[in-house]
Amino acid sequence: MRNPISVYFSLALAMAIVGSSVVVGKLMVKTIPVFLSSGIRFFIAAAVLMILLFWIEKGIPALSKKDVFVLLLQSFTGVFLFSICMLYGVKLTTGMESGIITSTTPMAVGILAFFLLKEKIEKRMAAGIVLAVIGVMAINLFGAGGEAGSPYALMGNLLIAAAVIGEAMFTLMAKLLSPHISALAISAFVSLFGFLFFLPFAVIEAVSFDFSVPGLLDWSYVLYYALIVTVLAFYLWYNGVTKVPASVSGIFTSVLPVSAVVLSGVILKEQFTLVHLTGIVFVIAGIFITVLKKEQKKDSGKLAS
Template sequence: MHAMQTPPLSVYLKLVCVALFWGGTFIAGRIVSTEVPHMIAAAGRFLVACVFLLLLAWKVEGGLPKLSRQQIHATFGLGATGIFLYNLCFLAALQRMPAGRSALFVSLSPIVTALSMAVLFRERLGLMKWFGIAIAFFGAAIVLTRGDLYQVVHDISATMGSGELFMLAAVGSWTTYTILGKHALQGLSPIAATTYASLWGLLLLSLGAVMQLPQLDATKLTWQVLTSIGFLGIFGTVIGFVWYYEGVKAIGPARTAVFNNLVPVFGVGLSALMLGEPILISMVVGGLLVITGVMITNRPRQ
């Protein structure tokens, strides 16, 4: 009887693939961000994503539901933070710093979310969660300073460039998106919420993309750049999202979230393999501490 309840291996394989796809977004983002104006690149990503999300919503749920006024505001908030702001900060950071370092930064998102929930909604954090948060931030400091922690005390500007600041802004906008998603979306399925958020995000990005059209050099739209935009839209957004929610359905949100810890691992590994970026000892040590801290913080209460 027990064997009947065991989720199929394919669920776990899909979740590993999701982490691989999301790790790959840092490489694709790095390729795109150095060649194409950011609003145009992000609008291209979500144009691709929206086409597939609309088809998916139609196939799985028979289309999109009509939104209440509250849901219009909520989905616009999701689009403005998790799609529009996140992608601008993400691409701006990747233009300025290595993809591997960026991937390690994003792994702090659950920690920042947990802290924000504690501050804004008075969610109680137990001693172990505070311990996890402290470990994760210590790991992030090691990554940030490339192992020279004294540098933070002595001169923080030497380690915090504009790329790092954009990456922290990306983490902040993703945290806002996560909290909005938890609190503001009663009555909408994950597919409907994500599709509406992506459509709002696409609208905002398209307005910016029109302004950036004079900066676009068409000769830079190489097959590598176009493939990267397609990858970001199809694998990084649509397939990643669908398989992730399949995992949530099959094994629950807490166990599914554990697979997010593979994203920085794949991000760093792919950056070294595909972009020839060095893997520093500080990235390995700091990254492991961040992942350990996130796992401790995200452990469900017994």
């Protein structure tokens, strides 16, 4: 089945936006605290997504107790912990290194699926994971320069790695949800629960925060994170993944580190070094080996049938 160019464009643009979130997040937390900015972001995103849910699907789907528990766990790992680790991480390390490390999410999913869901890791998947790990290790051992040579750059990279694990857990939890729950409903509920998780901490920061300090540009970062990263990127991604094999959509995850690296250089004026090039080459090679393995297996199955 032939896939239109518009579908590939949606997938690529979605990952480019996710890559841009690394840069925007770094700019956002310079003036607005992590919990406060995240609370506002998920309040806006949840409101928009709930409106879309009622508009498109005409109401809230029936949820079992298991579904509610899984959605809460998804939100806690993939929204709450992910956001905390990501936003505190980008304060300590560079946008380039954050983007490259974040792109290892598919490998993290594979590793956690092996330990938690007992899914088999085949040889090519293992090779892809090894390449990605080499890329990330190269960055952490030789390129962790952080903010103006910050001694906390390695800690920042470790926080980004923890964020990757949270995102991988979010992905795995989706397999436990009832099949009748749509992607839009999942996104709306995890955003709503994410807002509730952040709310008490956001209120504490809001009490002592001077709202006159951030300018219009600073608040626009929060709005961008809510509407573009959380809502639009979600729509574009699911508009694509529903029309192509998972293995094909997986290839487009390699756009994420490229977007983060390019935007970090252009907007944050960070220097792109040989270490970054080495790391990103290994990571992208690992992604391609991983997803192409699935595609070849799928094609061989078709031939056999």
